[in-house]
Amino acid sequence: MAISLKHIFTSSKPDGTDSTMVQPSNWNSEHTLTQATARMLGRTTASTGATEEISVGSNLSLASLTLDLASSVSITALTSATLTISGAAAFNTTDSLKVPAGTTAQRVSTSTGAFRFNTTFSKFEGYNGTLWGSVGGGATGGGADAVFMENDTVVTTNYTITAGKNALTAGPITINAGISVTIPSGSVWTVV
Numbered sequence: 001m002a003i004s005l006k007h008i009f010t011s012s013k014p015d016g017t018d019s020t021m022v023q024p025s026n027w028n029s030e031h032t033l034t035q036a037t038a039r040m041l042g043r044t045t046a047s048t049g050a051t052e053e054i055s056v057g058s059n060l061s062l063a064s065l066t067l068d069l070a071s072s073v074s075i076t077a078l079t080s081a082t083l084t085i086s087g088a089a090a091f092n093t094t095d096s097l098k099v100p101a102g103t104t105a106q107r108v109s110t111s112t113g114a115f116r117f118n119t120t121f122s123k124f125e126g127y128n129g130t131l132w133g134s135v136g137g138g139a140t141g142g143g144a145d146a147v148f149m150e151n152d153t154v155v156t157t158n159y160t161i162t163a164g165k166n167a168l169t170a171g172p173i174t175i176n177a178g179i180s181v182t183i184p185s186g187s188v189w190t191v192v
Helices: 024-028
Strands: 039-042 052-055 060-063 066-069 115-118 123-127 132-134 167-169 189-191
Parallel strands (some): 167 189
Antiparallel strands (some): 039 052
């Protein structure tokens, strides 16, 4: 589909005899915009101004509403921003997905459902809207062994065991001053 531009003003004057001059019919016509291959129209220069051609490169193509990437692509925001995808995101690959990674001190205040890799503890973690918590992992061991479940030895944040659930911890356990572990009625916390 070609994109054309037409002036709002239409001249009612007839064309003159000098073909080297812009004629009223030239002014009244639709003008097709042309651009180089593998370019998009937009603006990369900061501030408001004329539309510019933006280079797409040979590794990116758009056809039938599918954006195809031939190799790695980086999305960089000019300011601190969030990339939002409405709807499901599908990754059709046998490769991997890289998630944000950083220390406990580098955690940011975020929204429920955030997921990252904590390099301080070498574990994945998720944010439930109030606290960060360990995600998955299960038992570990040497080689293919999966026999060891590890837990911390100090409780540093108030914690309430989920109602209708029991908890098991390998001790000894220290509960820091001013910190409490709440055990709901009907639940049990066993320290072995």
